[in-house]
């Protein structure tokens with residue numbers, strides 16, 4: 001390595017150093033959590049660049065989330081004085097999007113194709129079902145969407161799906177119709193992004209060869225969670241099969257941990273690791289065994305737990321940090337009490353200066369668990385941020401606004417058309433829409449184009465809507481995003497609608513936020529007025545020739561602008577680019593930057609991240625491990641890997657908890673303590689509440705004793721007075737709340753609302769209240785300040 005690279009390599013251990021400075025060739029780095037896999041990947045890219053072995057345009061790196069991609073780019077630009085925009089670093093979906101934009105014609109798509117997120121996809125499927133009178137009991141739209149996605153992940157088009165029975169035949173027919181609908185509307189779902197770009201590479205030799213030559217270095221993080229199609233996609237980019245053998249040009253470095261494979265349910269294949277070694281003829285495998293993240297009580301717990309799995313590739317993990325704090329275990333009476341305990345602990349951690357809020361994470365197995373924790377945090381005004389909940393780009397008002405914007409880009413986007421044609425209300429009823437859909441189907445055109453065939457009052461109203469969109473498109477030509485969005489919000493009537501809505505202030509604020517989001521996107525992505533037409537070459541230098549002249553000559557300088565048509569050099573409009581961004585990043589954290597907030601997320605979403613303090617709640621049989629996964633060994637082992645991921649997110653402190661009763665999906669459940677507790681080394685744990693002698697002893701009583709539900713908790717020896725260290729959080733006396741269903745109530749933060757349901761008694765009593773402005777919430781009556789409105 002040259003002198004310039006030396007500081008980059010400083011502090012790496014010998015195995016990490018070996019991995020970072022591997023000579024060209026394929027390699028697999030197999031290593032446990034927190035051993036520096038991601039750090040090695042990032043450092044290797046920096047090393048390749050700074051030693052001149054690679055140019056930014058020659059690198060393709062796949063990360064698991066957009067957030068991880070951004071982090072990698074930020075770190076790289078801090079390490080090196082280079083234009084990171086030339087690198088292809090992103091998620092599989094992000095990279096496929098780039099490819100499809102660049103070669104949209106070959107891929108058979110309009111350049112401005114829109115991306116359907118999971119929500120949009122479901123509504124597209126529902127629309128399809130309506131149109132073809134599908135019996136939605138027999139073929140649930142959600143299951144159909146899942147089926148289509150599954151086919152695509154397997155790389156199967158409708159004609160390729162093996163038809164075993166009548167049921168499958170019907171589903172495949174619908175799959176075919178769904179594809180036709182998407183194609184007609186110019187939209188692609190997430191699965192389609194992947195499959196379409198795979199087919200693009202497979203079927204177009206010049207394109208494939210071009211990228212094969214270009215990407216001399218491919219690096220893949222979290223390789224254990226790639227699915228079959230993603231692996232096939234990588235293989236296409238790496239080289240061609242010649243006489244049954246893969247002939248590759250560049251080098252592929254895959255990094256993974258079989259113990260952290262947690263997406264098998266979505267088609268991930270750990271087997272890709274073995275296939276990779278075999279098919280790529282991998283000669284170098286490196287193991288990293290030093291964990292830099294956690295103290296040994298945490299690491300030993302993780303190691304002991306995962307040792308219960310049978311199918312493992314086998315590797316060790318050690319730390320040279322001391323034992324650190326014990327892993328704290330808490331048993332709560334109810335999910336409410338669990339949440340309350342978490343919040344009390346969190347406040348102590350923050351007040352005592354042990355951790356900042358953003359260094360505290362609360363992890364849970366299932367999204368539904370967050371509600372109770374959120375309301376406990378909310379009630380004591382601790383800022384928090386939920387990853388993966390209802391994210392900015394998924395909120396109703398934002399989706400409405402985006403739908404208008406999408407119609408400006410593409411009038412044939414029927415999903416968006418349906419979303420806003422009568423929002424705000426324009427007197428267009430379900431009947432008129434049905435006949436519009438019928439006409440569109442008969443003619444074989446989009447809803448937009450079918451409007452002229454509708455007569456009468458309905459036709460007039462529809463015509464006015466379409467005219468409004470068309471005029472707006474004309475008027476906003478060439479304007480900047482702020483102006484476009486501003487005019488759209490006015491012309492569509494959204495602003496007026498929310499202004500008149502009694503509690504629409506929040507929504508108006510969010511719409512304002514949309515403008516900010518668009519502006520920061522423009523600056524970040526270089527879509528400012530100067531940057532739009534400035535393609536750069538492999539080295540990050542601006543291209544002087546017209547990009548169109550570059551064509552696809554594999555030896556020509558390369559276009560690195562992500563959203564440029566490779567044939568014409570036409571760049572995507574800032575608006576279209578922004579819409580893409582909104583769809584792709586709907587899964588990312590959109591909370592106010594810079595706010596110090598407690599992090600709430602599912603275990604799945606926590607992959608690759610680390611925090612000083614981690615709480616894992618709801619460690620109960622049937623919840624974690626999840627009931628769907630308990631019937632077979634494979635499922636149980638995946639749950640255990642999930643638990644392993646959860647534990648290994650913690651640097652310094654780990655808290656585990658479970659509750660005796662839990663209200664989930666509207667049902668009170670009496671769950672047993674998770675078996676995972678029995679798989680952790682006792683010497684690493686500290687029980688904050690007395691450990692029972694195995695759960696079997698109290699299990700039968702719990703289910704049998706009806707009195708339990710009404711608060712008689714003595715039977716199984718759980719007396720809160722008996723708890724010693726630390727004291728159970730003090731509870732207020734149960735309010736004699738006097739609420740009943742249908743009553744109007746007032747909450748100091750949420751305003752007026754209506755009681756929908758009541759549950760529980762004493763300090764576990766809670767009410768479900770609908771607040772017009774904030775939606776439906778469950779409130780703990782012992783905590784929430786509700787007054788009855790006369």
Ligand code: ATP
Pocket residue numbers: 011012013016031032033034035036037038039040257260291292293607608609610648
């Ligand atoms: P996961 O499996 O959870 O994705 P990982 O193997 O990718 O983990 P990293 O996130 O890269 O691990 O590293 C874990 C932590 O250890 C990070 O904070 C990283 O900065 C730190 N770390 C890695 N290598 C070293 C090292 N040689 N010296 C000091 N700290 C290190």
Ligand code: MG
Pocket residue numbers: 037038039608
């Ligand atoms: Mg990592």
